[in-house]
Amino acid sequence: MLLPVIAGVDGLAESLAAAEWAAREALRRDRPLRLVHVWDWHLGSRFGRGHDGEPANAAQRHLALRVLQQAEERVRCAVPGVLLTGEQVEGPATAALLKAAEQAELLVLGSRGLTGLAGLLVGSVAQGVVAKATRPVVLVRTGEEAEDEHVLADDGSPSTRTGYRDVVLGIDLADACDEVIEFAFEEARLRRTRLRVVHAWQRPSAISMGPGDIGLVNDPARGEEWQGFLAAVLAVWREKYPETEVLETVVEGKASTALVRAASAASLLVVGRRLSERPVLPRIGPVTHAAVHHVCCPLAVVPHE
Template sequence: MLAPAVAGVDGSVENLAAAEWASREAARRVRPLCLVHAWNRPPRKGTGPCAAVGRRCPARRALRQAEDRVRRTCPGLEAEAEPVEEPAADALLHAAERAGLLVLGSRGLSGFTGFVVGSVALGVVAPATLPVVLVSAGEEASDERLAADDGSPSTRTGYQDVALGLDLGDPCGEVIEFAFEAAQPSGARLHVGHALQEPSQLGLGPGAIGLVNGPEQADEWLGFLDAVIKVWRDRYPWIEVVGTVTEGCARSVPACAASGAGPLVVGRRTTERPAGPRTGPVSHAVVQHVGRPVAVVPHE
């Protein structure tokens, strides 16, 4: 059996949307789904078994709410619910050890916005060793589909593009492969984007692309992009791929995120830092500013 997709739930609208998105993705990838709710409320002095039961009630309620949403979304999906009495970030990281994908609400399980310091999202994404997808509140099945001919939302049309923000200075196979795998089950097009930065004359080295003419420089980088992803294009010939190179900063939101509402895939370097694991500037910017599911893929 394939490793399950794991969704963290706490009853918030963000995490209910995440559970629903995870169920659709698990069904597309023919994986089981595991819903995890964690709580860490120490019992008060002098309390007995009744207090312990009381602490479990919110967990069961949150899981039941998420299970109902999953059943309505994917009635035939194999799903299990798992309440865990443990700090949320620890519980999710432990669940991730046996998972193939981890899905969270983009505002975090503690109600913090985005990736602010101390949020559960930061505590999970930064040290995670598997891809983590963050889903915002209000995400619905029709959002990942193309609009109908009359412009109205639909759940019967083709899928929106999967987007990949690619750093051509440090292309990583794990990140590229995840993007192709994300596009494969739905038959979506893959949009690969790179932000072209103004080269420094001091930084140019052997083989560096340093053409003065902007359009020609973009064409050179686009050819480099095609060469980088050629192995995966040959491996997934049925996936339509479009590449774009635009001016911008590597820390800015990738241009390929501007169109469509399918998942946006970005990489996160796992190199140890003195201050501990971090999400990285690109991942941080993307999660703060992109209104679509964001997959953060760790790599060395």
């Protein structure tokens, strides 16, 4: 049985954008799409719940059904060819979405980053899911449209008839992981577009140097060494995906800065997240954190051992 692409929907603009993106991704992967809306009975007091709780639950279920129907109508209109189902589940949201992700090819959520109070609240759910999910999670911003994934037409106008923009993979060569690399190559293959692989390095400081590093502080060949290392890591993947054009980019500087810059012209940014030995702590790492809050294109966070 094929695992579905799952999108979490809550009626807000960013979740509707995420649902549409998830529908397009489901078609690319030839997978069904499942829309999931989470409602939390603990919020029932705002509806004037009686002593047995039934009036509140009925009101919540009615609102949940409306949210789900709105998302389904939006998806069917935008991506009519996708095989679509909808489901209501009881919250809290982070726990429910994490459970749904376990049965998903990937989970797609809306994200506002840090724009205002609502953005912080939405971000707390998205960030909590990203920090603990064992399956890939894609975050999609409000306003994301199908044409945003494509290069501009010859006249400079947005179009879905042009080729896809690059898929960008942020890679840490000190912790390169096959699951993350394969995910990025597969996304580029599905779009028949170029994969741009970005590694950022920084010169060691006098404090961080080991005993044998003192002569390498001003080594002008350090960037070339990283370039050769990156080529070696990607060699096997080039053989596995011979039709995918790969652009290797090695830059000196902060990884978060390099990825935000590279993602400005991308259809998708892919980063990895190491599975924590203590999954109770919702930590995603500084580079992923920066990408979640500052990258405008869809962001795929791929967990790995």
